[in-house]
Amino acid sequence: MASADLTHPNAIEPDEPQPWQRFFSFSVDHKVIGIQYLVTSFFFFLIGGALATAVRVELATPEVDFVSRELYNQLFTIHATVMIFLWIVPAGAGFGNYLIPLLIGAKDMAFPKLNAIAFWMIPPAGLLLISSFFVPNGAAASGWTSYPPLSLVNGQWGELIWILSVLLLGTSSILGGINFVTTILKMRIPGMTINDMPLFCWAMLAASILILLSTPVLAGALVLLCFDLMAGTTFFNPTGGGDPIVYQHMFWFYSHPAVYIMILPLFGAISEILPVHSRKPIFGYKAIAYSSIAISLLGLVVWAHHMFTSGTPAWLRMFFMIATMIIAVPTGIKVFGWLATIWGGKLRLNSAMLFAMGFVSMFVVGGLSGVMIASVPFDIHVHDTYFIVAHLHYVLFGGSVFGLYAALYHWFPKMIGRMLNEPWGKVHFVLTFVGFNLCFLPMHYLGLMGMPRRVAEYDPQFATINNLCSIGSYILAFSTIPFLINAVYSWVAGAKAPANPWNALTLEWTVASPPPEHNFVGQPVLKTGPYDYGVAKQGAVRKPISQLKASDILSGSTR
Amino acid sequence: MNVPSTILTLLMGIGLTLISLWAGQNYHLLLPVSATDVSSEVDRLFGAMLTIAAGLFVLVQGALIYAIVRFRQKPGDDTDGPPIRGNIPLEILWTAIPAIICLAIAVFSFDIYNSMGGLDPMASGAGSGMAHHHHGKNLAIAAPLDGSDNGALPAATQVALGLGAAPESQGKPPDLEVNVQGLQYAWIFNYPSLNGTVAGELHVPVGKDVQLNIAAMDVLHAFWIPQFRIKQDAIPGQPTQLRFRATKAGNYPIVCAELCGSFHGAMRTTILVQTPEEYDQWVASVMPAPESGETAANPAPALVATATRDLTDTEYLQSYSDRLGIEAQAIAQLTTPAAAQP
Ligand code: HEM
Ligand SMILES: [Cu+2]
Ligand SMILES: [Cu+2]
Numbered sequence: 001m002a003s004a005d006l007t008h009p010n011a012i013e014p015d016e017p018q019p020w021q022r023f024f025s026f027s028v029d030h031k032v033i034g035i036q037y038l039v040t041s042f043f044f045f046l047i048g049g050a051l052a053t054a055v056r057v058e059l060a061t062p063e064v065d066f067v068s069r070e071l072y073n074q075l076f077t078i079h080a081t082v083m084i085f086l087w088i089v090p091a092g093a094g095f096g097n098y099l100i101p102l103l104i105g106a107k108d109m110a111f112p113k114l115n116a117i118a119f120w121m122i123p124p125a126g127l128l129l130i131s132s133f134f135v136p137n138g139a140a141a142s143g144w145t146s147y148p149p150l151s152l153v154n155g156q157w158g159e160l161i162w163i164l165s166v167l168l169l170g171t172s173s174i175l176g177g178i179n180f181v182t183t184i185l186k187m188r189i190p191g192m193t194i195n196d197m198p199l200f201c202w203a204m205l206a207a208s209i210l211i212l213l214s215t216p217v218l219a220g221a222l223v224l225l226c227f228d229l230m231a232g233t234t235f236f237n238p239t240g241g242g243d244p245i246v247y248q249h250m251f252w253f254y255s256h257p258a259v260y261i262m263i264l265p266l267f268g269a270i271s272e273i274l275p276v277h278s279r280k281p282i283f284g285y286k287a288i289a290y291s292s293i294a295i296s297l298l299g300l301v302v303w304a305h306h307m308f309t310s311g312t313p314a315w316l317r318m319f320f321m322i323a324t325m326i327i328a329v330p331t332g333i334k335v336f337g338w339l340a341t342i343w344g345g346k347l348r349l350n351s352a353m354l355f356a357m358g359f360v361s362m363f364v365v366g367g368l369s370g371v372m373i374a375s376v377p378f379d380i381h382v383h384d385t386y387f388i389v390a391h392l393h394y395v396l397f398g399g400s401v402f403g404l405y406a407a408l409y410h411w412f413p414k415m416i417g418r419m420l421n422e423p424w425g426k427v428h429f430v431l432t433f434v435g436f437n438l439c440f441l442p443m444h445y446l447g448l449m450g451m452p453r454r455v456a457e458y459d460p461q462f463a464t465i466n467n468l469c470s471i472g473s474y475i476l477a478f479s480t481i482p483f484l485i486n487a488v489y490s491w492v493a494g495a496k497a498p499a500n501p502w503n504a505l506t507l508e509w510t511v512a513s514p515p516p517e518h519n520f521v522g523q524p525v526l527k528t529g530p531y532d533y534g535v536a537k538q539g540a541v542r543k544p545i546s547q548l549k550a551s552d553i554l555s556g557s558t559r
Numbered sequence: 560m561n562v563p564s565t566i567l568t569l570l571m572g573i574g575l576t577l578i579s580l581w582a583g584q585n586y587h588l589l590l591p592v593s594a595t596d597v598s599s600e601v602d603r604l605f606g607a608m609l610t611i612a613a614g615l616f617v618l619v620q621g622a623l624i625y626a627i628v629r630f631r632q633k634p635g636d637d638t639d640g641p642p643i644r645g646n647i648p649l650e651i652l653w654t655a656i657p658a659i660i661c662l663a664i665a666v667f668s669f670d671i672y673n674s675m676g677g678l679d680p681m682a683s684g685a686g687s688g689m690a691h692h693h694h695g696k697n698l699a700i701a702a703p704l705d706g707s708d709n710g711a712l713p714a715a716t717q718v719a720l721g722l723g724a725a726p727e728s729q730g731k732p733p734d735l736e737v738n739v740q741g742l743q744y745a746w747i748f749n750y751p752s753l754n755g756t757v758a759g760e761l762h763v764p765v766g767k768d769v770q771l772n773i774a775a776m777d778v779l780h781a782f783w784i785p786q787f788r789i790k791q792d793a794i795p796g797q798p799t800q801l802r803f804r805a806t807k808a809g810n811y812p813i814v815c816a817e818l819c820g821s822f823h824g825a826m827r828t829t830i831l832v833q834t835p836e837e838y839d840q841w842v843a844s845v846m847p848a849p850e851s852g853e854t855a856a857n858p859a860p861a862l863v864a865t866a867t868r869d870l871t872d873t874e875y876l877q878s879y880s881d882r883l884g885i886e887a888q889a890i891a892q893l894t895t896p897a898a899a900q901p
Contacts, residue, residue, distance in 0.1 A: 069821035143818050149795060150778040150819060238796030244779065245794065279632075280640040284650050309781060309816075310792045311720055311799065314672075314683030321668060325661035332657040333650070339622050340649070345640035346632040357623055364619045368612040371661065375608065375668040377601050377675060380722075381788040384781060384816040448589050450785030452816040455824030459812070503637075534642035 026120065028112035031515060033119050034098025035415060038408075040119075041091040044126050048082035049477060051075050056439075056473035062460045072456035073141035074158070078129065080144035081162065084262065085169040086126045088400045092265035093118075093176045095407055096204045098415060100180060102508035102515060103198045105189030105524040110182035118175035125168035132161040143454060145251060148236040148244045152229055163226045170215045170222075173261075177211035180204050191526050195289070198506050198530040199282060202289040203268025206296035210257040210264075213300060218254030221247055245311040252303035260299045262396060263363075264292060266403025267334060270356050272530075273410045274338055276504040277353040278345030281531040284337040291330035298327045308379045317376045324374035331367055335360060348502075351425025355406035358433055362398025366391055369444065384454075387447025393440045405432070405483075412490070413497035417514045420494065424486040431479035439472030506530045571621075578617050583610025594786040594807040594832065597675045597725065601788040604671050611660055675789070676802050679723025719772060719798040721791040733770035733802060735763060741773070741780030741793035744822035746813060756845050761813060761830040763805055764838040770802045781817035784830055792817055805832040 022032055023039070055075050058066040067075065097115065101108055109115045132139040137155025140146065140162035151159055184205050188197060225247065227233040234240025236247040275282045282288060304312055304320040312320075338360050347353060369391040373379045382388060405428075412420050442465045447453075451462050458466070500509040505528045511519060586606035593599045630640075677683065724731065738749040739761075750756045763769045773782055775793035782801065783790040786809075791801045815826035833841065 064824075069824070073818070073821055073823075141821070147779055147818070153778065154820070241796075243796070245797065278630075278640060279638070281642055281644045283643065284645040287645070287650050287654075309790045311794050311797050313718075313720055314677050317677070318669060318672070322665050325665050326658075328661055329654060329658050333654055335619065336653040337650075339619065339626075340643075340646075342626045342630065343622070344643070345626075345630050346636060346638070347626060347630045348632050349627065357627070361620055361623050365616065368615060371664065372605070372608045372612065375604065375664055376677070377668055377671040377788075378605055378608065380675075380790050381601060381785070383790060384783075445589055449591050450812065450814065452783065452814050452824075454818040456821075457824040459827075531644075532642070534639035 026116050028108070028116050029517065030097050030101050030109045030112065030115060031415070031519075033115050034094050034096075036119050037090050037094025037097060037122070040122055040126070041087045041094060044082050044086035045091075046480065047130060048079050048087055049480065051079035051082065053473060053477045055079060056470040058456055059458075059466050060470040062458050062463050062466070064456045067456075069456045070138065070141065073143075073154075073454070074133065074139040076454060077140050077143055077146075077162075078133070081129060081140075081166065082126070083396070084144060084258070085166055086122065086129070088262045088396065088404070089169070089173055089258070090122055091404050092207065092262065092400075093173065093180075095200075095265060095269060095404075095411070096176070096180055096207075099200060099411070099508060100183055100204060101187070102511070102519055103201055103506055103530075104184065104187060104192060105507050105520060105526070106183065106187040107518045107520065109179050110187060111179050114175050115179050118172045118179070121168050121172035121175075125165045125172070128161055128168075129165040132158045132165075135161065145248075145255070146225070147251075148225060148228060148242075148247050149238065151225065152237055156229060159229055160226065163222045163229070167219060167222055170219050173211050174215050177208040177215075180208040181212065184208075189524055189526065195286065196526075196529060198268075199271035199285070199288055199292075200265075200268035203264045203266075203271070203292045206292035207261050207264035209293075210261050210296045210299060214254040214257040217250055218258075221250035221254075245307075248307050248310055249304065252306045253300075256303040256306065257296075257299045259392075259395065260295055262400050263403075264296065266359065266400050266407070267292060269403055269407040269410075270338060270359055271334075272506065273352055273356045273406050274341045275531050275533060276410070276502050277348040277350065277356070278342050279348070279533050280341055280345040281533050281535075282337070283340035283343075284333070285531065287333050288337045291333045294330040295327060298323065298330070302327060305374055305379070308376050309383050321374055321376045325371060328367065328371045328374075335364055335367070350409070350422055351420065351429055352406050352409035354426065354429045355402050355409060358429065359399060359402040359406055362394055362402055362436070366394030366396075366398055369394065382447050384452055385447035386443040386451045386453055389453050390440050390443035390447065393436075393443075397436060397440070402432075405429075408487075410502070411508075412487070413501050414508055414513045414515070416491050416494075417497050417512075418490050418494035419497050419501065420490045421486050424482050428479060428482045428486065431475060431482065435472050435475030435477075435479050437472070439469050439476055442468055505532055575614055575617055575621075579610050579614030582613035583607065591785050592807065592809075592811075593788070594805055594809065594811060595788075595803045596806050597671075597803070598786065598788040600671050600674055604667055607667060608664060611664075674725060676723045676725045676729075679725075679729050679802075681729075682719060682721050682723025682800055682802070719800040721773070721800040721802075722789060723800065723802055724768070725802075725804070728768055731768075734767040736770045736772065737761065737763075739771045739773045739782060739793070740776055741782065741815065741819070741826075742776035743778065743820050744815070744826040746780075746782070746815075746826070746828050753842060753846055758845065760828055762838060762841050763830065763832055764835055765805055765808045765832050768802065768804050771800060773799045773801065778819050779817045780815050780819050780826065783814045783816040784811055785814065786811040790816055805830075808832050808834055808837075 022029075023036055025032075027033065027036075054067065055072070058064070058072055058075075060066075064072070097109065100106075129139075135155070135157040137158060139155075139158040140151070141154045141158065142151035146159070146162065184197070184201050185194075188194075224233075224235040228235055228237050228242070234242035236242045236244050238244060271282055271288055302320055302324040304316055305324045308317050308320075342357070369387070373382060373388065373391060409420055409425055412418075446462055446465055446469075449462070451458055497513040499512050501513075502509070507520075507524055507526075508515065510524065583606050586609050587593075587602060589609075590602055590605065593602055672678065723729070724733070736751060738751060740747045740749070745759065746761075748758045748761050750758070771782070773791055773793045775795040777795065779795070780793040781790055782793055786807075787803055787805070789801050789803060791799050793799065809832055811830050811832065813828045813830050815823060817823075819826060831837075831841075
């Protein structure tokens with residue numbers, strides 16, 4: 001069977017355990033920074049989750065009874081902002097930081113200091129945002145989209161803090177993107193062409209391109225919004241001839257790509273995890289790799305599908321409908337490729353694999369509703385309703401969050417040097433899966449039947465189903481407890497992890513768990529391709545994927 | 560049991576088709592009553608997409624469940640699976656099929672969008688020069704937010720984007736035009752053809768071609784009638800429109816679908832689709848005396864003055880003012896965003 005060779009020079013004895021203080025320092029080690037990103041973003045995930053639970057408590061009944069209407073709007077605004085900008089985006093960057101140098105055989109990221117600076121922008125930005133609940137008039141309350149003119153007339157201080165915080169987080173994300181692109185393009189070990197690198201690197205490359213091309217536009221929009229808010233300019237304010245629709249274009253020029261910034265890293269992670277636990281090569285390497293790039297480029301020209309009922313002329317509505325539907329094609333290629341990877345394999349149904357398969361299962365639901373809402377006549381009905389809330393949670397929770405959990409279960413042993421507890425992991429998976437579907441599946445129906453989103457009160461005919469959704473959300477909130485216990489306990493006292501607990505073939509598994517300070521001793525040697533399951537024999541000379549011919553692929557031969 | 564795999568595949572294909580057709584047939588269970596001539600077209604589109612989605616859903620989930628049962632690692636077996644790296648014909652197939660499906664949905668959607676009046680040059684942004692004439696009298700509703708008329712608003716040359724006339728009535732004026740104003744947190748309906756009658760509920764005769772000229776007084780709102788499957792944002796400084804023909808008499812909710820502030824969830828009213836007799840009765844009961852006709856010429860500034868003179872509307876606004884904790888008259892001041900701040 002295939003397994004990395006542990007007598008090989010990459011594998012060395014683990015260092016003495018390093019002191020925990022380094023996680024609170026301005027460390028420039030990509031592995032420390034990666035863990036800093038992940039722990040920080042998970043902390044904000046818990047805060048965002050608490051806010052979501054408060055929202056669901058309010059919505060358990062049709063009347064406004066748990067919080068005031070003003071506070072309700074602040075709750076869902078900060079919930080979404082935290083989940084997007086402080087959990088999913090930085091958690092993706094966290095895995096990127098930890099894994100990319102290891103996957104490509106580098107000692108660190110291209111710009112270690114820039115890397116640390118990018119991370120250290122996140123905690124202050126996050127704390128600033130949370131603190132805005134306590135300023136006069138409270139936190140921002142115009143939704144994570146922050147459309148003017150409403151965002152200009154809600155509490156001024158909350159809005160200002162929201163803008164500053166998102167600007168900081170966007171800057172951090174740009175710095176990270178520069179680092180990822182440079183590292184992936186310039187620091188691969190000799191012999192690893194771009195067509196031999198693990199698919200996670202392709203996905204991070206695609207996500208980083210999007211970050212670099214679109215985030216500056218968001219920054220521009222927010223700076224102008226800030227002028228309107230604080231200095232009385234009227235870029236977007238119609239009282240002075242400004243145009244609120246221009247803001248929407250600028251916002252979505254970033255924020256549609258942002259949904260791919262949030263999902264592409266997890267597409268990459270899933271493409272690593274499924275082959276390892278199916279004991280089979282990834283199916284259609286090039287198709288999956290290039291579809292990431294296709295998604296990222298197409299993702300730049302679909303933004304106005306968020307504006308089908310806004311001030312959007314008909315020809316633009318039709319253009320963006322067609323462009324959006326085209327994105328479903330590369331997305332479908334990935335999904336079918338993953339299914340074919342699993343098919344006929346020898347599946348190890350551990351927690352990582354369950355979450356990875358859960359990812360495929362749930363993401364598909366969001367992808368299917370995505371194609372539906374790309375259809376203009378149908379979207380006119382469901383836009384800004386609970387149908388959209390359902391869609392976005394199937395892709396962001398069922399997709400990104402399930403993917404992050406899969407990645408955490410898969411790479412925890414490598415990062416921490418200890419194994420997570422499997423039975424607890426499975427309890428966590430079942431609770432998450434059940435709670436998630438109970439909470440979000442019925443929302444499709446609510447939206448179709450006429451319930452708008454972002455409301456604190458609603459037509460009593462929707463009470464029963466909302467109650468069901470709320471119960472689902474409580475299960476979901478509860479589901480984090482087994483994970484937290486498991487992670488904390490295993491970090492301190494879990495079974496020691498060997499260098500390669502999963503018998504995986506990518507380079508990070510050729511070094512100790514956790515890896516030593518500069519990852520590799522000397523120049524690491526590529527002995528197998530990243531997905532050579534079933535073919536790699538020790539000592540065999542591998543043929544790089546880039547040199548495989550179609551006939552090799554069909555016959556399964558790599559030699 | 561040893562069934563040849565081709566037969567198994569065939570059986571599964573048939574099962575899949577039946578399930579997806581069954582799901583697609585029942586789409587109306589997931590939707591509210593359909594009350595205009597084109598809303599049932601939108602439903603048909605939804606039904607078609609639901610059929611396809613159900614098939615793909617069952618295919619993917621079925622494959623995952625089958626894999627869990629059939630391909631799980633046997634205890635003690637830690638060998639690898641077969642080294643299959645791809646299959647180019649298969650990959651071409653699963654690229655082509657979604658592409659064809661999406662193309663078909665796009666063509667179908669385009670067609671439905673056209674029958675909804677989305678491509679009417681008057682409303683689609685394609686014929687702004689002509690639209691100027693056509694919409695000339697609606698421009699007053701895109702009043703400047705501070706209530707003054709500075710005439711410099713770009714609205715004066717803009718088309719009202721949104722849904723226009725269905726292909727068969729393109730170029731014909733609608734049977735009834737109503738000016739709709741969204742403000743925090745109410746919809747106000749102004750009937751130019753009824754001497755500027757103002758109402759808090761929308762009355763329309765069944766079977767007639769109705770055009771709504773939509774404006775926003777303060778922030779964004781969105782005008783949505785779920786039973787009509789139509790929605791359009793109300794945008795300050797830019798007129799928008801909807802046009803429909805209700806075919807089913809009844810009362811339906813009008814819902815604000817764009818976050819507009821703390822009472823956004825309460826910004827709802829009713830559309831009454833009435834038989835001609837009921838509608839005429841209502842017209843007779845609200846038609847103001849001719850001397851107030853001047854409000855029709857310039858309804859926006861006179862908005863609340865007119866509204867408060869009318870008894871039923873006073874009651875209507877009163878219900879909002881109770882919840883807002885301010886005088887009904889003070890809603891007049893709500894036309895500027897700053898005044899709406901708590
Ligand atoms: C097959 C791929 C997808 C398609 C065709 C698609 C299509 C759409 C469309 C048309 C909308 C706008 C609907 C509306 O507001 O009326 C939308 C909303 C949204 N989508 Fe997707 N989507 C896809 C995948 C994703 C992914 C992968 C994510 C994130 C991981 C995502 C996240 C969102 C979010 C967050 C919104 C709501 C934004 C808001 O209004 O706050 N979507 N999607
Ligand atoms: Cu989008
Ligand atoms: Cu509203």
